[in-house]
Amino acid sequence: MLAKFVFFAKSIFMIEILSGNEAIAQALLESNVRFASAYPGTPSSEILRYGLYLKSKYNLNAYIEWSINEKVALEEALSASFTGIDSAFFCKQVGLNVALDPLMSASLVGTQGAFVVVAADDPGPYSSQTEQDSRMLALFAKIPVFDPSDIKEAYDFSKKAVELSRTYKLPVMLRTTTRISHGRQNIVVQDNIENITLNAEFKKDPARFAATPKLRFILHKKLNEKLFSIASKNSLKFDFFGNILLVSSGLVYSNLYELIQEHKLQDKVTLAKADMPYPLPNIDLSRFEKAIAIEETYPLIELQLNLQGRRNNIVPKEGELSMDVCEQILYNIGVLDSFVPVNIDFKDKPPSLCPGCAHRSAFFEIKQVYSDAIFAGDIGCYTLGVNLGVTDTVFCMGASVSFAFGFDKAFKLSDKNQHVVAIIGDSTFFHTGLSALIDAIHNNAAFLLVILDNSTVAMTGNQKTLSSPVNSLGEAVKPISIEKIVRNLDIGFLEIVDPYDFKKSIEVLKQSKDYIEKNSSIAVIIFRHLCVNTDEGLKNNPIIKVFVDNDCKGCKLCIDEFECQSLIFNEDTKQVEIDRKTCIDCAQCIYSCPFGSIKVLK
Numbered sequence: 001m002l003a004k005f006v007f008f009a010k011s012i013f014m015i016e017i018l019s020g021n022e023a024i025a026q027a028l029l030e031s032n033v034r035f036a037s038a039y040p041g042t043p044s045s046e047i048l049r050y051g052l053y054l055k056s057k058y059n060l061n062a063y064i065e066w067s068i069n070e071k072v073a074l075e076e077a078l079s080a081s082f083t084g085i086d087s088a089f090f091c092k093q094v095g096l097n098v099a100l101d102p103l104m105s106a107s108l109v110g111t112q113g114a115f116v117v118v119a120a121d122d123p124g125p126y127s128s129q130t131e132q133d134s135r136m137l138a139l140f141a142k143i144p145v146f147d148p149s150d151i152k153e154a155y156d157f158s159k160k161a162v163e164l165s166r167t168y169k170l171p172v173m174l175r176t177t178t179r180i181s182h183g184r185q186n187i188v189v190q191d192n193i194e195n196i197t198l199n200a201e202f203k204k205d206p207a208r209f210a211a212t213p214k215l216r217f218i219l220h221k222k223l224n225e226k227l228f229s230i231a232s233k234n235s236l237k238f239d240f241f242g243n244i245l246l247v248s249s250g251l252v253y254s255n256l257y258e259l260i261q262e263h264k265l266q267d268k269v270t271l272a273k274a275d276m277p278y279p280l281p282n283i284d285l286s287r288f289e290k291a292i293a294i295e296e297t298y299p300l301i302e303l304q305l306n307l308q309g310r311r312n313n314i315v316p317k318e319g320e321l322s323m324d325v326c327e328q329i330l331y332n333i334g335v336l337d338s339f340v341p342v343n344i345d346f347k348d349k350p351p352s353l354c355p356g357c358a359h360r361s362a363f364f365e366i367k368q369v370y371s372d373a374i375f376a377g378d379i380g381c382y383t384l385g386v387n388l389g390v391t392d393t394v395f396c397m398g399a400s401v402s403f404a405f406g407f408d409k410a411f412k413l414s415d416k417n418q419h420v421v422a423i424i425g426d427s428t429f430f431h432t433g434l435s436a437l438i439d440a441i442h443n444n445a446a447f448l449l450v451i452l453d454n455s456t457v458a459m460t461g462n463q464k465t466l467s468s469p470v471n472s473l474g475e476a477v478k479p480i481s482i483e484k485i486v487r488n489l490d491i492g493f494l495e496i497v498d499p500y501d502f503k504k505s506i507e508v509l510k511q512s513k514d515y516i517e518k519n520s521s522i523a524v525i526i527f528r529h530l531c532v533n534t535d536e537g538l539k540n541n542p543i544i545k546v547f548v549d550n551d552c553k554g555c556k557l558c559i560d561e562f563e564c565q566s567l568i569f570n571e572d573t574k575q576v577e578i579d580r581k582t583c584i585d586c587a588q589c590i591y592s593c594p595f596g597s598i599k600v601l602k
């Protein structure tokens with residue numbers, strides 16, 4: 001939101017209230033980054049989205065787009081940087097695991113234009129399958145990493161990352177965490193981002209870009225020299241003047257700074273901040289009585305400077321280092337005299353699929369036919385199939401298909417019959433499910449693969465999928481058809497059905513079961529229905545009003561088995577009723593009452 005204009009010398013700046021993710025995109029484009037790719041993932045998704053907004057707003061000659069997965073996204077942006085175009089890649093922390101393979105080589109080979117990797121971590125975690133620290137992957141890949149402690153620093157450090165990458169021709173990481181990515185702050189930004197002349201050139205250098213193992217050794221040596229040079233210019237910033245040293249980075253630094261001021265601990269502790277927590281130089285900290293690293297989530301600074309911290313159990317080994325956790329640490333190390341733990345009684349309401357979500361209908365139907373199956377789930381909204389008892393495993397993107405393969409083979413080795421169902425979303429299928437499916441087909445596996453196709457990446461903000469005929473800016477692109485891919489893989493059973501069609505869905509599921517049993521082969525069902533959480537999906541959704549009749553027995557089977565949030569149990573009447581404020585009149589719940597008490601309103 002535009003607040004006001006500010007004049008500095010000849011340039012005009014303006015103040016905008018930006019989220020951390022928006023500030024990062026703003027800073028990168030202001031720094032002439034003109035190629036950016038990503039795969040959606042909370043808490044990083046808004047970086048690319050805001051980049052797209054800025055590209056449109058300033059009519060920039062830039063390529064900014066979602067990619068099929070993080071590995072591909074990183075490689076696309078990295079190769080653009082080889083031509084001298086300043087580039088960037090964005091991901092959430094688990095996405096960086098997917099992209100780690102090319103990143104490990106990228107540090108050795110180096111870049112030509114700038115190449116910035118933005119990894120958004122999720123301490124807690126709040127929306128991820130792991131709690132990990134991307135700064136450690138920066139150390140592992142041997143690339144410098146900035147760790148902003150507020151949104152202004154996210155903006156400033158993004159610019160510094162571009163400069164550092166340009167100077168050393170090395171990928172540079174900017175690590176954020178959920179609260180930095182999603183927090184908001186007034187930021188002074190340029191009032192305009194101008195187009196620049198792009199002149200891509202690729203200077204062939206096989207000793208670098210196609211280096212053999214022997215040459216990689218030389219590249220490794222050069223990389224170490226770069227890191228030594230960067231570390232020698234890196235330092236800590238010291239505040240306050242106590243005998244106990246606390247070293248920190250990122251948001252935890254801000255928490256500690258605030259607590260030290262609030263409790264007037266300035267003469268008890270010294271607070272040191274690492275803007276760039278890797279690579280750090282050797283720093284003599286022997287003048288302090290005690291030196292403790294307090295950082296989120298792994299002991300990166302602690303290990304480099306050999307400080308106390310997680311390894312001495314001073315800092316909790318898991319979870320977010322929120323204000324109250326930091327306060328507890330200060331109390332535990334004896335600099336705070338008292339500490340009152342914050343006890344907030346959060347209502348433990350598990351997340352649930354949206355009312356009217358077609359995934360719920362599909363899960364309910366699958367359960368009717370494959371009641372004895374092992375359900376290998378995947379990453380997306382449909383992870384919530386766990387609430388309906390239709391998700392037994394959730395690991396990482398695409399693992400549903402490879403897990404189904406492994407389960408099938410393991411039971412066959414044991415001469416046991418076991419139905420296995422892999423359940424994956426459309427975007428996750430493209431991401432990494434497809435390669436697992438090819439392997440499973442090639443190796444004669446037998447299971448049902450359910451592809452839940454709602455034509456969007458719903459969980460991360462409704463980004464487009466590869467089946468879309470337009471890109472994120474509405475320009476025509478080639479839509480990729482899931483069914484064409486599956487057909488070309490010689491799958492003998494492929495059906496496409498709308499899970500809102502209960503009878504047809506049950507019929508198709510039964511046919512798939514027969515097919516798998518008779519042919520010991522893979523069957524694929526694409527359950528296709530637009531996400532009701534999109535304008536288009538809601539607009540096109542059938543509207544059929546239902547009500548719960550007075551003969552409701554109050555058995556709660558509908559709530560337990562179908563789990564729509566709009567079905568609520570009235571403790572006074574001991575019957576189920578429909579919450580009209582949230583119900584979208586999809587009528588999907590009528591199949592969940594075995595007594596026919598949920599009826600269509602005529």
Ligand code: SF4
Pocket residue numbers: 548551552553554555556557558559575576592593594595596597598
């Ligand atoms: S609507 Fe049907 S399933 Fe739900 S509580 Fe009433 S009788 Fe039971």
Ligand code: SF4
Pocket residue numbers: 355356546564565566567578579582583584585586587588589590
């Ligand atoms: S009609 Fe039934 S299933 Fe659909 S949103 Fe309303 S309560 Fe939920």
